[in-house]
Amino acid sequence: MKKKAIEKIPFLGLGKISRKKKARYVGVTAVRTVGNEEHLFLEVYRNDKESKDVPVVRVVLAEKDFGSYYPERGEWTREKVKKDSDGNNLIWEGQEEHETWKQQEEKNILQSTEDLERIKKFCKSSAYSWESWWEYLYKHEKDIVITARREKKRREYLRRREALQDRIENTKELPxxxxxxxxxxxxxxxxxxxxxxxxxxxxxxxxxxxxxxxxxxxxxxxxxxxxxxxxxxxxxxxxxxxxxxxxxxxxxxxxxxxxxxxxxxxxxxxxxxxxxxxxxxxxxxxxxxxxxxxxxxxxxxxxxxxxxxxxxxxxxxxxxxxxxxxxxxxxxxxxxxxxxxxxxxxxxxxxNISIDESPIMPETYDEMKGTMFQYSAMKEYDGKVKEMNPIKYLNVYKEIPQLEMLVKMGLIRVAQELVSGNVEIVEDKHARRLDEFLGIRKERVKQLIKKHGDIRLLETMQIEKGMGENWTEEQIEHLTETGLDMERVETAQRYMTLQKLLNRIEKYAGCQYGVVCSSSEARIRHTATIYTDYLYMRINLGYDLSNTVYQQPRDLEAAHASMVAESNKEEADKRIKEVEMRYPGIRESYRKLRMKYFYEDENYIIRPAASAEEIVMEGRILHHCVGGDRYLGKHNRGVTYILMLRFKEKPQIPYITVEISAKDNKILQWYGEKDRKPDAGNMQKWLDSYLMKLKSGSLAETAGSEVA
Incomplete structure (x- = not known):
């Protein structure tokens, strides 16, 4: 549509205003030739003497195009004369409230019957009634839009088909x-x-x-x-x-x-x-x-x-x-x-067709020479991992070319995280230096390479850089074992040095750092979480942690439990009284269940919950949902039972909570603090062994001791 030429055509003008009291807008039409093509002009005027020369809007229709020109703003739009929603408002009326068909017809009229005939002849469509004359224009405009949309989709489809055929023709034969x-x-x-x-x-x-x-x-x-x-x-x-x-x-x-x-x-x-x-x-x-x-x-x-x-x-x-x-x-x-x-x-x-990790034909790497991926280090990466998805790898390489540097420097685990989609470990995507790219101190790069890009070690190094600290290599490795995040470390460092924090965690855990043992590492992580939780609750309750007595409780687990109780005392007391009354069967069945489920060895002890109150406190201390009515109700009815798994040397301190089926003695789930599974591999083996003893009836030998 030649908009500039249309703007130069003089306005039709409103010959005379209508005497109909409810008429607010009057439409005037004419057919004009623009660029050797006939166009229907519809100009809508306000029905008053001062607005007879300049219309509110000029709607122009051609056979395959349309547009609306607003003289006051000097703007063109592709709005239709009626909204596509269920409302009947015309575009020049703005956002008015919904009106009936009758009100619309009384408000918007044509200057003469010749205007209506002109519209009918040009649009070649029908309307519900001749008073709703704008329906002819709306249907014509809608047909144009639909036809254009279909044509666009057809062209897009043909373009895609041609591109697909081109790819097929340029793809080598499959050996x-x-x-x-x-x-x-x-x-x-x-x-x-x-x-x-x-x-x-x-x-x-x-x-x-x-x-x-x-x-x-x-x-x-x-x-x-x-x-x-x-x-x-x-x-x-x-x-x-x-x-x-x-x-x-x-x-x-x-x-x-x-x-x-x-x-x-x-x-x-x-x-x-x-x-x-x-x-x-x-x-x-x-x-x-x-x-x-x-x-x-x-x-x-x-x-x-x-x-x-x-x-x-x-x-x-x-x-x-x-x-x-x-x-x-x-x-x-x-x-x-x-x-x-x-x-x-x-x-x-x-x-949906999924593309999974699978072996790669060795001929692939010869084909990559001289291509956009000849320096992608995919061959080196493939040699370090069991299986890979080259499509994922190369997509990441296109976005993060530093992936080549990571692989060739031996940081395979970092590369694996990026390929799996975890781009949050990257500090500066555009950095050229490895330390700036990962957000760590420059002197930490060699240490990270020695550990093959261990992700937990990297996160600790990022905490060091984020806090502006300069720790030793040993401190970084020990802090990695604790699994503490930046917020917990910052909270503790307000009152003690990092080394003191690490020493206290080691002392409370009773395990040394650097021992290649999943149980020791799980104990250290559990202790670190308990200790920093304890410090955080002390601070929130207004205690002065500059007092070393508060900083270093003799019995950490007992002090942590005391802080939990103090933090939630009112709510906890109310909940404990409630469950004591609602679920008395848990306490009544304890001795009978203990004879069946109790077991201990040199490291751990497992037994059923003694009461509903104990289950609630277990959930509060370990921060999981076992204290909810769902689990209490099932235990009370004998559908499933809640078992407490703890360290033998600290039988009163919660460690892992187990839900077991009463019908077939199958463990349904087990979790430690905050729905995590501490020392998952070792504890799963221990629980599997426990189940074998339970099903064979050999637990009865250890169940004769007094109730703890």
């Missing part, structure tokens, strides 16, 4: 045989199966490697002829053996447990050069199927042969080009045409 052989070696370890059926002293073996079926003796015979018969080891499900025919090693699988065939799937990445300096990473799914041939015998089905099949399908391609966003195409299946096809978008919902 299927190499991929299948690689998958068979790396993912399936060239595995074979030996299917067997034992018949007395004999076993029938079907080998998936050679396909042959033979009989062999697994048990020594007494006859002379048995000395010359073919011998094998006794077949056992899941064990490995040797095929008597071809000598291939395979895993024994009982014939009765096989339903014709079984398979396994694996995935591989293959990277190839794309165009001049781009790369395409192809994600291939490989399936290996083992098939046991069966035929009907006289009494039962018999093994006829066995074989193996390898097949693969490419399911995704990720294209990387300089200066462009990463494009991932997916191969889909059309059930109507029964053909596979490539598309530039993923499936939706539960059918």
């Amino acid at each position: 299927e045989e190499k991929i299948l052989n690689r998958a068979n070696a790396v993912c399936f370890h060239n595995g074979h199966y030996l299917y067997y059926k034992i018949k007395g002293s004999w076993a029938q073996i079907a080998c998936s490697a050679c396909g042959g079926v033979t009989d062999a003796r697994w048990k020594e015979g007494e006859s002379f002829e048995s000395m010359f018969q073919r011998r094998i080891e006794k077949p056992r499900e899941g064990y490995y053996g040797t095929c008597p025919l071809c000598g291939a090693r395979g895993r024994y699988k009982c014939k009765g447990k096989v339903k014709g065939k079984h398979s396994r799937t694996a995935h591989l990445f293959l990277g190839q050069r794309y165009k001049e300096s781009g790369m395409v990473f192809r994600y291939v799914q490989v399936e290996k199927t083992w098939i046991l041939g069966l035929v009907c015998g006289e009494k039962e089905t018999e093994m006829y042969n066995a074989c193996e099949e390898l097949s693969g399908v490419e399911i995704a391609r990720a294209y990387f080009e300089p200066g462009k966003k990463t494009q991932i195409d997916f191969q889909k299946y059309d059930p109507y045409t029964e053909k596979d096809f490539w598309d530039d978008c993923n499936l939706y919902g539960m059918q």
Whole structure:
């Protein structure tokens, strides 16, 4: 639409005002030729003598375009004459309250019937009534918008199709045989199966490697002829053996447990050069199927042969080009045409195609030479981790090229955090120096490299830099073991040095720093949290922590529990009285449950909760939700039970809370302070061992002691 030419056309003017009292706006129309194309002009005037020369708005319609010009502001808009919502307000009326159709028709009129005919003829549409003359214009404008939107989508679709076809044409041929052989070696370890059926002293073996079926003796015979018969080891499900025919090693699988065939799937990445300096990473799914041939015998089905099949399908391609966003195409299946096809978008919902970490074909790194990723250090990274997703890695590398520096300097764990999406560990994304990039002191870089980029150590170094401190290497490593964050360290350092804080934590924990023991580290972290919690509560309650008596309680756990009780005394007292009355069954069933669940060894003790009050205090001290009505109610009804797991030397101090099912003695969940799992690996093993003893009935030997 030629807006400048339209602005130069004189206004039509309002010939005379309307005598209708409710008429506020009068529309005047004309057809004008602009740029060899007819345009419908609609000018809306206020119905008063002072506004007959300049309209409120001039609406101009062409066959495929429209616009509204406001003379007072000298602005053009693409607003339609009516809002698309359920309101009926016209655009020149602004944001007025909702009006009825009748009120709209009385307020907005045309100067003459010729104006209406002109509108009808130009717009070629219909309206509910001729009084609602703006409906003709609205429908014409809406058709233009819809047509333009459809055309835009059509052009976008064609552009995407052309780009997709271009990618397909410029993608190299897939070396299927190499991929299948690689998958068979790396993912399936060239595995074979030996299917067997034992018949007395004999076993029938079907080998998936050679396909042959033979009989062999697994048990020594007494006859002379048995000395010359073919011998094998006794077949056992899941064990490995040797095929008597071809000598291939395979895993024994009982014939009765096989339903014709079984398979396994694996995935591989293959990277190839794309165009001049781009790369395409192809994600291939490989399936290996083992098939046991069966035929009907006289009494039962018999093994006829066995074989193996390898097949693969490419399911995704990720294209990387300089200066462009990463494009991932997916191969889909059309059930109507029964053909596979490539598309530039993923499936939706539960059918979404995921791209997971998988092995990378070694040919990929030769293809990367001379491309935009030749210095990405992906090969070095791949050699340090078990499996990786190269698409994720390279996307991060495009955004953070310092990833190459991290990998080559041995900071693999930092690199892994970035690849997994944790970019918060980066202080300055544009920094060139490693210390500035990570937000640590310059002299800490060597220490971080020695630890291969340990994330917890890095966080401690960032705390040091953020607080403007200069700690020793030993202090940094010890503080890392405590797991304290900056806020807790800052609170403690108001009243003591860092070294004093570390010494007190070590003393209260009864464990030394630097001991490679998960239990010791868990004890130190637990103690550090308890001690800093204790200091924080002391401060909030108005105690003067410059007093060393408050700083160094003789019994930290007891002092912490006292502070918790004092901080929540009124609320806690009310809650304890409430649960004591509502859940009396917990106290009544304690002795009976203790006989069943009590157990102790040289390190830990576990027992059921003695009362509802104890469960509430357990939740308050450890800051988790076990003291809620849901858990109390289930324990009271005998659905599940709450067990207290504690250090044997400090049986009154909460450590871990366990919920166990009353029906099948299955641990439903266990948590320590703040819903964390301290010393998770060691404690899980301990609980597994406890469950075995519980189910075997051997706990009864330790349950005869008096109630704690």
